[in-house]
Amino acid sequence: MNGIDWPNLSFGYMKTDYNVRSYYKDGKWSTPTETTSENIDIHMAATCLHYGQEAFEGLKAFKGKDGKIRIFRMRDNALRMQASCRGIMMAELPVEVFEETVTKAVKLNERFVPPYESGASLYIRPLLIGTSAQVGVKPANEYLFLVFVTPVGPYFKEGFKPTPVAILRGFDRAAPLGTGTIKIGGNYAASLTAGHIAHEKGYSAVLYLDAKEKKYLDECGPANFFGIKNNTYITPLSSSILPSITNNSLMQLAEDMGIKVERRQVAEDELATFEEAGQVGTAAVISPILRVDDIDENKSYIISKDGNAGPISTKLYNKLRGIQLGDEPDTHNWVTILE
Numbered sequence: 001m002n003g004i005d006w007p008n009l010s011f012g013y014m015k016t017d018y019n020v021r022s023y024y025k026d027g028k029w030s031t032p033t034e035t036t037s038e039n040i041d042i043h044m045a046a047t048c049l050h051y052g053q054e055a056f057e058g059l060k061a062f063k064g065k066d067g068k069i070r071i072f073r074m075r076d077n078a079l080r081m082q083a084s085c086r087g088i089m090m091a092e093l094p095v096e097v098f099e100e101t102v103t104k105a106v107k108l109n110e111r112f113v114p115p116y117e118s119g120a121s122l123y124i125r126p127l128l129i130g131t132s133a134q135v136g137v138k139p140a141n142e143y144l145f146l147v148f149v150t151p152v153g154p155y156f157k158e159g160f161k162p163t164p165v166a167i168l169r170g171f172d173r174a175a176p177l178g179t180g181t182i183k184i185g186g187n188y189a190a191s192l193t194a195g196h197i198a199h200e201k202g203y204s205a206v207l208y209l210d211a212k213e214k215k216y217l218d219e220c221g222p223a224n225f226f227g228i229k230n231n232t233y234i235t236p237l238s239s240s241i242l243p244s245i246t247n248n249s250l251m252q253l254a255e256d257m258g259i260k261v262e263r264r265q266v267a268e269d270e271l272a273t274f275e276e277a278g279q280v281g282t283a284a285v286i287s288p289i290l291r292v293d294d295i296d297e298n299k300s301y302i303i304s305k306d307g308n309a310g311p312i313s314t315k316l317y318n319k320l321r322g323i324q325l326g327d328e329p330d331t332h333n334w335v336t337i338l339e
């Protein structure tokens, strides 16, 4: 009816009917209002353009077998966006305004929520920017919060297949006491060059080492890293990693399944001992890792011996997807079902 080829959607932007906006002025956020315009009109001296006052979020909505729409961990995304606001001195968006705007954007674009069978989902992109003019380095006093949505295809078209990642010692994503723990565009700009080099060499992402000692594993591109060994889920602890909501969910599910969970420093050498490893984030849930190449040191760590995803990664992936789609009970109250 829509003319959308659901099974062949890519992870890209598709125009939908509406986006929803709330403006911050004189200390107050306006009632979220929809628009059909894909453009924003801001002052050329807006702080988002010059001084990087920009934060974003990424979450998804799914259609279940029952036809109901489920949004995954919306409140946690709202809280994380508040942390990002505090991190770069932007007006903090109330959780209720975040939830109201997201919900409204999904409902108004209901016809773009992919059907259950397609394996596709509706990607939700909240964005918060400083809009008032400032030439001196100071935070803005006016802000725009905007939510748009776009249907995205299943991440694994060819199945849940492991890919290789690279350690590039000449690059850092974020400093130990910098902005790595908040979700801002600046961190992405800082990672574009390394990401591009890795992709050119055939890797799916850069596995960053800690910026100070170049010894411990940090973030894996725009995703968190985990490794599995001896029935234990191990994920790096660091002051420059973004707290992934997917990783947080997987740690909880692992614990529920009787798998031990460790959040601690992980030295690069330990890669040699992992039976499974993966990148985690909203886009793919888990993207299994085939191999890690430390290019400058000429070292290679084979993670997947047979080229397939390991049993624990597969079990965790299926469980989380099941909760998102409503096929598995939502025992941790992660899902908001739209009325």
Ligand SMILES: *Cc1c(COP(=O)(O)O)cnc(C)c1O
Pocket (backbone or CB within 6 Å): 058, 183, 219, 221, 222, 223, 224, 242, 243, 244, 245, 246, 247, 280, 281, 282, 283
């Ligand atoms: C968004 C993001 C993630 C993944 O977070 P999720 O909440 O799981 O989507 C991981 N690392 C970085 C740097 C991110 O920006």
